[in-house]
Amino acid sequence: MKKHLLLFGLTAALVSCAGQGDKNAGNLVTLSFGDWSRFDPAYCYDSACGEIIQNTLETLLFYDGESADTYVPLLAAEVPSVENGGISEDGLTYTVKLNADAKFSDGKPVTAEDVEYSIERMMVYSTDIGPALLLTEPLLGKAEPVRDGNFTFEQIDQAVEATDENTVVFRLAKPFAPFLGVLATYPSAIYSREDAIARGDWDGTADTWEQFSNLAEGSGKLDQGPVGSGPFTIERYDVGKAVSLKRNDDYWREPARLERVIIQSVEDENTRIQMLDAGDADMALPNAMTPTALPQLEKKDNLTVEKASGLSLVGLFMNQNIDPKGTNYLGSGKLDGKGIPANFFSDENVRKGFATAFDYDSYIREVTQNLSKRAGTILIEGLPGYSEDLPAYTYDPEASAEYFKKAWGGEVWEKGFELPVFYNTGNTGRQRALDILRTTLQKINPRFKLEVRELAFSQILSQSAANQMTVWAGAWGADYADPHNFAQPFLQSTGNYGAQIGYKNPELDQRITEAVASTDNDRRVELYQEIARTGYEDAAFIPLGQPLSTYVQNKRIQGRLKNPMFAGDYYYTISRGE
Template sequence: MKKSILATGLLVGLLTACSSGGGGERNTLTTVTFGDWSSFDPAYCYDSACGEVLQNTLDTLFFYDGDSPRDLVPQLAAELPTVENGGISEDGRVYRVRLREGAKFSDGSPITPEDVEYSLERMMVYSTDVGPAGLLLEPLLGSAAPVRADGEVGYEAIDKAIEVEGDTVVFTLAKPFAPFLEVLAGYWGSIYSKSAAVEAGDWSGTANDWEEFNNLEQAESKLNGGPLGSGPFTIERYDVGTSVILQRNNNYYKEPAQLERVIILSVNEEGTRIQQLQAGDADMASPNAITPSQLPTVRKIEGVTVEQRPSLSLTAFLMNWNIDGSGTGYLGSGRLDGRGIPANFFSDENVRRGIAYAFDYDAYVNDVLQGNGRQQNTILLEGLPGADESQRYSQDLDRAREAFQAAWNGEVWENGFTLPVFFNSGNTSRQRGLEILKQNLESLNPKFRVEVRELQFSQILSQGAAGKMTLWFAGWGADFADPHSFAQPFYESHGTYAQNIRYSDPAMDRLISEAIASTNQDRRVELYRQIATRGFEEVVMVPLTQSLNTYVTRDNVQGRVMNPMFAGDYFYPISKQ
């Protein structure tokens, strides 16, 4: 308790010193967000909150060029590999990446090819249930399925996939994978110090102890506080669920950041976030931390600018086809008796179809999002090859009623249900979206009861991975600007959300595997359209909207780059007048 009080006092003192005139000191930036942070160990981090911290403290081999979601520039790499310069083999399976000279970690030690090999192999060795290892496993080992000690694919395959030859890291892919460089540009491709990790008691980098760290419980990670990295900032302090403070890395191998410190505050009450912007206690809000309904108010604040850019993100209702009801009480009675639902409630397509046609999309887009988004009912978003707006659900209460009357041989309609549905704390847009769903469903049948509940974001992630969620309002931002970045996580058996909802379809898996391995772009587009159509017709989930990203910034903040592929913000180019 004393540690908690002291930490809070220190934070208050620090913030007080920085609270006048747009976050105060010229070299300190204060940004407000909501929710909490799951882990700063790359093996477990797979959300934009922790991803933002990794993006600013751990560099990758490649990074995005300005605000372009497709163009890359070398970061820790010396150059972009191509077929022409010999960096990519003719068959698209071997990538040779030479490191930049002079790159170093924040303690001044040099970055070596062995650090690159260790960082990326460690991601695959850990293969955690909640982490992004699948993004590396799929191109390098041929499947996004997590590696397990008793599985068919083990450490030997990991070790062979990434090798060091002098100053060059050599990647051998299991199959051609068009967006492989984009995969390496995400925060899951972060590079950190092998020696510092091993000294902390982490994996040795050899076959001797890899099984000990395979799918290690997150609480046991030696790097939850963040590994020794090479980014423009370091983690100065983390107060659980409250704030992260980043400090400038003065040993950065490029020009040091102009900001000395960045304070990221978690403020779940949106009204309080707005007050902090108005009072000048915050310099900016994290992308989409101000909901569309509040934008007219924020636009009236003197000295504050609101800008919007197209996103590559999709919101959806996710429905778990086989719910693990242990320890949560979410299933209620566990039966179709009006007081609960059975574990396999959503495995009946008619239930899912009833949800799809009960929701009022126009009310959500126009009243909740205030027009700051568009209805999107497939994974082929605007801005992606093959984008398609022709397949849409619409609110049709007659069709919804028919679907529920057919569900579970009529038992759903006859007996009703009690269904808890979930949104993440502080996300008022998602809360209001679920309230619309509740109203629409309960209007169909007085025996239908929907309970809108709130959970911390980290709880939704962990309970989703454990298969314990029922229906929840989720979002997915593209890992890279390619249709595969949505097809794989939502529909491939080992995809993050497919596993969360316990969905598996071998035919869908075959389509996705063929699409990513094809080197013919027209064929890839054709296959992804087949995938999107199959998901739409079977109502695997209910895609809802493609949104605009909203950036709220005080006028004295300069250099903010608005790239839809960033996890939150990239603070390196930002300065304050």
């Protein structure tokens, strides 16, 4: 038995009992790297756990095939519109009728109360690492977690209301152009209210809601996944190693073609290549194989390698307000060449020094193998407002040196610095990006010293949320295909990355709020271009590139959808051919 199969005993058992021609007949083994956070939607805001939620829970709406911005009803009976009365003329009220056939994996029907509970619970929890802001922004009026009395339970309760067993009404605090996209994304997944309460979770009342606000990691009752209505259920989770999904044979639509899906975490890429070539794995998750591996994989007779446009952005993030009590990454904590102070990146000259020190052309050419398009702002290709005329930093060592000579009154240039920078374990592309930065900075000034470190993905998520990181490589995949979903998380002070890096520009905050509420598309484009340019001028973060999505799979695999909005893969449509 091959060593890599020992990562997950269930996989080995499946392989040993399958036929010789197709090792995994009836099942699917797919490869990833890194680990998973919990499977409670209130804590999940990454593609790893999001993929599990996407396949075990369901949303009111879903994406139409491979389209990023058109929707079909799933748990809803139809897609609400102004024409069918589902959306009010002022854009503030959305009325959703439920699909009468939908039921949970325990056989009980999906009701409007379940929808109300699931959406309200997300806002009640408002965890630091979760996606609650996707809902608080349109429904409560601000992209902020429910915290310290900024919202009342009455506001939460009135925002989502089950008016009868099969009807849910959403009352928005302001017009929100991409709200249908919010309803289609996995953070808006619906699950069983009865099951959650039976497990000791929030009971859905005003009396107890504050007890569940921002519960610490490990405190939730639904960490192993709520009862959902999806085509699969979670069968087993070997922490950090693999997740097994089992077909829901009582699914309300036709059951999935696959009996079981096993997602394995295999950090070593050579091992992933060997498993794919030998047929021990059927495919890799989107972008789980680095660009440098693709030419080798393309030569394999039993594999296909496909590329598709994506809506994601890779960047380097610089924390302007590091928590000195929560981290040991600051070295001396001073500008003495042996560390950095906690507010080191609050000087925009430092940030611009880093931005002009990075060799973008080498990154695109050597690291991504030209499978990434240069992106200089949050407006990437495929979003309204994108233009090739938008600004982008370039590799300019002389300009970088001038910025650093201005930083902190000249002390940075004179004394230098030492600091660790981070990438998630197994992500060699991000590792190499940081290696490029380390090398170019040392050429600019030998006193500039970076130490490139790996860290488990879950640790990067939790430490960045707690403002403990220094500089790290990360990425953002669109929650919905609208420029707001890049402006808000990257540049608004309450956004995912904005909060993690301590970036705050009050005028920009207001402009982002105005842009998403505008019903004039031309005005929205104008505002988002202004927002993109301001983010560039502030060097809020360093955009590296917009990658193509890559899909590697065995030629037997059929029905795989390449939708840039998916969190990983959607297994319901996949089958095995001869």
